[in-house]
Amino acid sequence: MQALKHLKRVVTDWFLLGMFLATLLAYFFPGFGASGGSMHAEVVINAGVFVVFFMHGINLSGEQIRHGLKNTRLHVMVQVFTFVVFPLIWLACDKLFGHFVSPTLMLGFFYLCALPSTISSSVALTGSAFGNVPAAILNASLSSVLGIFITPWLVSLVVGTGSGGIDLGKTLLDLCAMLLLPLVLGQLLRPLLGKFFARYKRYTNVIDKVVILLLVYAAFCNSMVSGMWQQQGDSVLVTAFVGTAILLAVILVLTTRTAKALHFNHADEVAAVFCATKKSLAAGAPMAALIFGANPGLGLILLPIMIYHPLQLIVCSVIAESYSHRKKTQTLAEIEAQETVSAR
Structure with a gap:
C-alpha cells in the first residue's frame, strides 16, 4: 500500500505532468520555442537559470553543511x-551495446551519468528513512558545485573539444557565470535575505521547476524543427526507458x-545510497543548454535524465519506506531489550 501511495504521488506531480505537456507543446508548436523563435528562449532561459541558482545559494545552509563534514568515507564513496x-x-x-543505439541517445546516457546528484529529493528521502541528513546535504551540495566543473570536462572527453566538440574553456566560463556566480551571490546575501526566502520557499521551488520546463520545451522545439525526432x-x-531502468537498478545494487x-x-548507508544514485534534472537541464548550445539533438540528449528523474523518485520512495520500516523495527526491538534488562 505504501508503494502505491508513493506511485500515486509521483504520477500526480504537476511537474512531471508539466514535462509531458512541454514535449507535447513542442510537437505542435515547435517554432515558438526554438532558437530565434517568438519566445526568445535564449534570453528567457538564461535569466531564469540565473535566478534559480541564486535562490539555491540563498537557501543553502552553511551550518548544516558543516555538520556533515565528519564522515570522510561516506563523502568519498558518494x-x-x-x-x-x-x-x-x-x-x-x-563498448557492448553502443553500435545498436543512436549516437545522440548514447551521448544522452553519458550526459546522465556525468551529472551531479540532486539536493532536494536526496535530502528529503534520507530524512524520511532516518538517514544522516547533514551528510546528505553536504554531499548533494558538494556534488552540485563539483558538477559545474566536472560534468563539462567529462562530456569533453566523449565529444572532444574544438571543432566538432565543445569549447571547454568557454563552456566552463559560461557555467561559472550562469551557475556558480549566482550561487555564490546567494550565499553572500543569505544573512540578509535568507529568512525572507525561507518564508516563500514553496514559491521559489515553483520558479525552479517552471524554468526546467521551459528548458525542456525549448530543447524539444529545436529537435522538432531539425527533424531529429522524425528520423x-x-x-x-x-x-x-529500458536503458535508464537498467542503469538505476545496477547503481542501486552497487551502492547498497x-x-x-x-x-x-x-x-550513513541511507545517505550513501540516496545521494550516490540520484542525478539532477534541475542542474542537468540548464547545464545542457550551456554545454550543447543550440544542438538540434538536445531534446534527445536530455531524454535519459527526463526518464531517470521520475523513475528514481518512484523507486527510491519505495526503498525509503523499506529503510524506515527497518529502522522502526530495530528501535522497537532495542527498547524491548532495554525494558527486559530493567525488569530483571
Whole structure:
C-alpha cells in the first residue's frame, strides 16, 4: 500500500505532468520555442537559470553543511559513484551495446551519468528513512558545485573539444557565470535575505521547476524543427526507458553493497545510497543548454535524465519506506531489550 501511495504521488506531480505537456507543446508548436523563435528562449532561459541558482545559494545552509563534514568515507564513496562509477558503467555499456543505439541517445546516457546528484529529493528521502541528513546535504551540495566543473570536462572527453566538440574553456566560463556566480551571490546575501526566502520557499521551488520546463520545451522545439525526432522513430523512447531502468537498478545494487562492505551504520548507508544514485534534472537541464548550445539533438540528449528523474523518485520512495520500516523495527526491538534488562 505504501508503494502505491508513493506511485500515486509521483504520477500526480504537476511537474512531471508539466514535462509531458512541454514535449507535447513542442510537437505542435515547435517554432515558438526554438532558437530565434517568438519566445526568445535564449534570453528567457538564461535569466531564469540565473535566478534559480541564486535562490539555491540563498537557501543553502552553511551550518548544516558543516555538520556533515565528519564522515570522510561516506563523502568519498558518494562523489566517486557520482563522477567515476556512473561514467565507467556507461563506458562498459557503450563498448557492448553502443553500435545498436543512436549516437545522440548514447551521448544522452553519458550526459546522465556525468551529472551531479540532486539536493532536494536526496535530502528529503534520507530524512524520511532516518538517514544522516547533514551528510546528505553536504554531499548533494558538494556534488552540485563539483558538477559545474566536472560534468563539462567529462562530456569533453566523449565529444572532444574544438571543432566538432565543445569549447571547454568557454563552456566552463559560461557555467561559472550562469551557475556558480549566482550561487555564490546567494550565499553572500543569505544573512540578509535568507529568512525572507525561507518564508516563500514553496514559491521559489515553483520558479525552479517552471524554468526546467521551459528548458525542456525549448530543447524539444529545436529537435522538432531539425527533424531529429522524425528520423529516430518511436523505438528511441523504448531504448531510453529500458536503458535508464537498467542503469538505476545496477547503481542501486552497487551502492547498497558498497555501503554494507564499508560497514556503514543505518544512517550513513541511507545517505550513501540516496545521494550516490540520484542525478539532477534541475542542474542537468540548464547545464545542457550551456554545454550543447543550440544542438538540434538536445531534446534527445536530455531524454535519459527526463526518464531517470521520475523513475528514481518512484523507486527510491519505495526503498525509503523499506529503510524506515527497518529502522522502526530495530528501535522497537532495542527498547524491548532495554525494558527486559530493567525488569530483571
